[in-house]
Amino acid sequence: xxxxxxxxxxxxxxxxxxxxxxxxxxxxxxxxxxxxxxxxxxxxxxxxxxxxxxxxxxxxxxxxxxxxxxxxxxxxxxxxxxxxxxxxxxxxxxxxxxxxxxxxxxxxxxxxxxxxxxxxxxxxxxxxxxxxxxxxxxxxxxxxx
Numbered sequence: 001x002x003x004x005x006x007x008x009x010x011x012x013x014x015x016x017x018x019x020x021x022x023x024x025x026x027x028x029x030x031x032x033x034x035x036x037x038x039x040x041x042x043x044x045x046x047x048x049x050x051x052x053x054x055x056x057x058x059x060x061x062x063x064x065x066x067x068x069x070x071x072x073x074x075x076x077x078x079x080x081x082x083x084x085x086x087x088x089x090x091x092x093x094x095x096x097x098x099x100x101x102x103x104x105x106x107x108x109x110x111x112x113x114x115x116x117x118x119x120x121x122x123x124x125x126x127x128x129x130x131x132x133x134x135x136x137x138x139x140x141x142x143x144x145x
Contacts, residue, residue: 009140012070017094017133018061019053024125025114026052055081060114063101069099075134091139094134095127102126 026049030040040048075093079086102117117126 013137020129067097067101090134092136094130098130
């Protein structure tokens with residue numbers, strides 16, 4: 001029963017992280033369009049965020065799921081051995097997992113396949129989304145005991 005609970009919490013973290021990354025991606029692309037002089041009404045912006053999530057969710061969700069699974073397992077193993085980091089283990093694991101996944105895709109394909117991750121702030125913002133997913137996981141794990 002414990003494994004089912006952990007898998008459910010991991011799935012929640014995956015959905016949250018995927019959603020936050022999708023929103024960041026959409027807003028960064030919209031900002032780029034706005035800088036080019038394209039007028040985007042609020043309704044269109046919101047509609048685009050929704051469509052981006054639907055379009056990105058299957059592939060991005062799979063990448064996030066694998067990355068967070070690996071990151072959270074590593075965090076679970078290291079937490080008892082590094083008590084000073086125990087409180088931030090899952091957020092740190094989430095951030096590093098997303099960063100490594102995106103870096104690996106960039107290294108493998110010589111492009112960043114998710115446009116919102118490009119530029120100075122893209123990758124750090126996506127890693128921050130991974131940290132938020134890790135924080136959600138840790139928080140839910142703590143409160144569900």
